[in-house]
Amino acid sequence: MAYRPIDIDALQIGMHVAKIDVAWFRSPFMRHSFLIRTDEQIEKLRRAGVKHLSIDPARGLDIPGTSTSVQDEPNGTTKPLDTPSPPATEVRSLAAMTQELLTARTARAQLEASVQNTFSRIAQTGIVDPEEATHTVHAISAVAQALNTHALFMAFNQGRAGNAPLSQHALATCSFSMILAHAADYNLLAIQELATGALLHDIGLMQVPPNILQRIHDTSATLSEQNRQAYEAHARAGAILLERRNGFSPSVEQIVAEHHAYLNGSGFPAETGGAFTSDMTRIVMVTDRYDELLTGFGGASPLTPHQSLQRLYQEGQEGRYENRLISLFVKVMGIYPVYSYVSLTTGERAIVSVINSGKLHQPIVTITHDPSGQPYIVPLVIDLANQDAEAPPRGIRSVLGTIPPEFERAFH
Known part of the structure; x- marks a missing residue:
């Protein structure tokens, strides 16, 4: 997959953001791959401290008058075990x-x-x-x-x-x-x-x-x-x-x-x-x-x-x-209150994001770390009550605390 690096000042409506230069837990958006539809999205990125980012010309507008030379996506990054569509319930970043x-x-x-x-x-x-x-x-x-x-x-x-x-x-x-x-x-x-x-x-x-x-x-x-x-x-x-x-x-x-x-x-x-x-x-x-x-x-x-x-x-x-x-x-x-930091049966770690009132044992979670403890580049939102049949079954194994300190330190 080919990305083009740009400065935040070059970002325009119609471009597809592929990566940004701040940690995902500081981002105002749940995902780091999305289409720019409004000026407000660009302003949110500025307020979050984004200065450099990468766009995907294959999925949105490119910089006018540029060649097709773009960066290949680097290898070796941690990706979630699966990437199904996020649940319909609104989940905050x-x-x-x-x-x-x-x-x-x-x-x-x-x-x-x-x-x-x-x-x-x-x-x-x-x-x-x-x-x-x-x-x-x-x-x-x-x-x-x-x-x-x-x-x-x-x-x-x-x-x-x-x-x-x-x-x-x-x-x-x-x-x-x-x-x-x-x-x-x-x-x-x-x-x-x-x-x-x-x-x-x-x-x-x-x-x-x-x-x-x-x-x-x-x-x-x-x-x-x-x-x-x-x-x-x-x-x-x-x-x-x-x-x-x-x-x-x-x-x-x-x-x-x-x-x-x-x-x-x-x-x-x-x-x-x-x-x-x-x-x-x-x-x-x-x-x-x-x-x-x-x-x-x-x-x-x-x-x-x-x-x-x-x-x-x-x-x-x-x-x-x-x-x-x-x-x-x-x-x-909720049996697992929102903001709880939990360990999943897959070994991954997640934050409880939304309570499923009909299935309290299976909230919607935002998975932040893989089984080896490495943070995912993009967090994965999973509804534990409505999982992809082809993905590894996930459940909550234990409660570790609340949102980890490293997330909070980013706002001090």
Whole structure:
């Protein structure tokens, strides 16, 4: 195959791009071989830092007045095991996905600072201001609506330990609850109310002695009866803090008081029957536990998002949580959440790009590395639920993490 090298300034509509001089994970396009149809495509290449590229005169326009002398395609490059047509579902480029995730992480850091300020004032004054809580929830909601849901979800899935500040757990639980409530078709006002309860659900922990909290976070050993009672009192203590101000709805107070009142009766307070908890409270039960699993609460090893969803599902089967809500959470976020970096059964490595809602075990993936660990020149988009019968069958073997650091470093 013969290509012609050109500068970006020579690129015109009608030319067929064959190669560009930036790594594919920085490219604004999923493929590095495509027809230039608009000036906008050329501008995107400029913004991505492309200065030199190769065109394929056999598939598009050539440079006017040039000879037919062109470069042969070099040998020895790694090509995917197969190159079927990409799935019909729109798949964003890895450059776009990486940028979305970085943007979400930046937003998370800004929100964490805001929520920490709110919680610091509560710790200093012993007062929960309804107006400040509402303002904080509105800020979280605005960010949640502006960002890609999957990017927001994954941004809160990383970089926190079980002993992280209470405000970080509160923010994560609030964000996850908003996602789940939206999937459950809650209206905006109901989501705001739920989010307020989720943000403040553990506010009573501020009244638990630090040494007891440290023990709970750092070890799975059985607490003494006295310490256990002190810890379990946080649910009621939090509700009392809210009741003092007369500015919170009964639904918010109920979330704070009953978020540990598990459906099978194993939770606390003992006088609260889990079977009588509200749907809002049950959402917070699910998202609160999910975040505990992520961060290694109670001395357990932190789990990946995939492992956390698995464990949450198992605990739902034991009767602690609402199975309907867990199933909805998994359906929205996927068994393998978007941005997950996975190992395939072929030995290749890929990034989960799109969730297949009907086949959660088989998402659409963007394959980045071959079985030997070498990056493909052009990433390969494969729908694991609709594969080419003549290609090697692919499935997800394990989750390695999220988008690799080398992709992210390209944007710093």
